[in-house]
Amino acid sequence: MNHALILPILLPLITGASLLLLYRLPFGVQRLAGIASTLGLVLLGTWALGAAGGGEYRLYHAGDWPAPFGIVLILDRLSALMLALTAVLGFCCLLYASRGIDRRGAHFHALFQFQLAGLNGAFLTGDLFNLFVFFEILLIASYALLLHGGGRARSRAGLHYVIINLVGSALFLIALGTLYGLTGTLNMADLALEVAAAPAGDTPLLAAASMVLLVVFGIKAAILPLLFWLPRAYSAASAPVAALFAIMTKVGIYAILRVFLLVFGLGEAPVNAAAWQWLWPLALATLALGGVGVLGSDSLRTLTAYLVILSVGTLLATISLVTPATLGAALFYLIHSTGMAAAFFLLADLMGQQRDEGYDRFSVVAPVGHRGVLGSLFFLAAIAAVGLPPFGGFVSKAWILQASAGEPRGLWLWGVLLAAALLTLIAVSRTGSSWFWRPGPAAESRPLDRGCLAIVCAMVALNGVLPALGEPIMAYLTLTAEQLMTPQAYIAAMLPETLALAEEVSP
């Protein structure tokens, strides 16, 4: 058994716990420990991408208990992709925070590591209850990170965020209790077999449990009726925290992919059909609302929060078409949109600091210092975010449109997606012209943090590299999508002795 598989959870967990115990250490050492651990995660993420790239599943049986009795970690292409994305994003956010924002509150680095541990655990686990536990770890770290820096706006937004997520956790447990009561297992692969073989009388209860799970993941992912906590929470958080939170909505999407394609995806009449039916219109509505919200925002951070919502809508609408092509396209868009939303949150902070007054509010007309540099950077970032060539957004959107063109419902997606992109284009052009053209040059020059600037430049540049490496990435993502569409392989890897049974109940 290869113990490297549990390191993405253990490394940040141990670093975080040591940072809590040794909180008297000089701040520079704490910073260095956090950065070193996150750099380790980047290396582990790269290793995971290679290890899962061949298509085989890697398992880690905690305590060497065999599945389905013990807790199992399982690495496949999707998990590896999410691990690597989280690590790179976390590394950028942590470097940005280390330019000074981490000093504004207690225990930033410990909390950041716990957050990463929770995220990695959620991506690796093969057990539904374990997924709940890792959700709680990442949530409680995020509650504290959201409040980092203090202030009235954060307390107010934090209260909403915490309460809605606690209700979500209660619903998660209700769904788990129902599933366990019906099937007697919580291991995802075992659960998939049990659900597929369940007697007809249990179907309504199973469907109910699946819908409760959809609501839970919908709260995390921010689907339309459940997203109103997001703009306020994300725009109140400090910049590197908000940038890290760009991956949090994607955890919900990951959970939807994992649970609805695997656990409820087998059998004659799969339970997940109802979920896809609900997701499609809700995701389109989320996408439309994201577009309108981007146009109606009153500050750059709120605009970015609506960009996150827009990306969630795009992703879920594409995913709910459930074909290998659309899944691959959605995963490409997931990488692009996570990176761009994070870069925009950081850029909003960078530009806000250079304004004489108003920080990032649109209602205030104030000159921006270092107009040339920041204006060019904003121009490039805006092009990347809207999805114009030559950045990753263009490739991902073109792929989404191409993949959905074959579907009869795809035209709806075309219309809403392109309209939302137009609204985004208008909103960012308005921001750029009113910030950089309307006011005169700044009266006094403020120092521009070159480190922060370099990080944001690097993130935008990474987005530009995506299409340059388009072919290998798209090949990898196509294989990931195919792997997701064949849950039988997952079950065969997790429970080798039930291989024959798995083939029997395949759809």
Added chain:
Amino acid sequence: MELLYAMTLGVLTTCGVYLLLRARTFTVILGLTLLSHAVNLYLFASGRLVAGAPAIVGLAERSADPLPQALVLTAIVIGFAMTAFVVVLALKAAVELRNDHVDGENPDEDRL
């Protein structure tokens, strides 16, 4: 026993949801607590209700399902930590915002 158990669950959930929809943070937290009690009981019942049976296979003719008991223990610990956190957060918000309304402003007093 099942009827009594189901009624308890129902009453706890009803009270929890009602309190959760109130406008002040204290009642909302009480609602969350009641709801988490209901959820814990529900999770416990998912292993079926058995009286007087040990949770170890082989000690007696009938045995109780030990897994839900372990799940409930985990859920209780997590719920406990979350409640403690939300209480502190609500206190912090009440001090900073000068009222305990969930929206941070009292619609009757603040808008003059």
